[in-house]
Amino acid sequence: MGRNPSADGSSAAVKQDRLSRLWERFSTGDVVILGPAITKESYGLNLCDDSGESILMDGVLMAFEGEFTRVRVGRHQGKAAPGRGPMVGELHLIQRSDIVRVSDKPPKLWGDAKSAMG
8 A cells, every 4th residue: 555645745734833833932042941840850959949939940942853942051060171161051852841931031050060959
């Protein structure tokens, strides 16, 4: 039994339409507020402020990859090496559900895990 090319084209068009709607309010370069699951993934723990509210990290949308997006989080990674500053940044492949909203502020530079726990 042969494949129906028009059915494959229709399926691809439906998928493309769904992905366009999924990411319609977002553009690469947007600063976005990320849900608590990303903070936990990044630090290995949930961060809360003094009132017990979750601290939500932010990051910059770098690329869309189907149902996922790559987000760069500015974060110190280890000690500074001689002749250069500390390593910064990490990439997360996340789903749309992990994005809370677009931010109107520049992205923060988050501390390392030791300073986050202190």
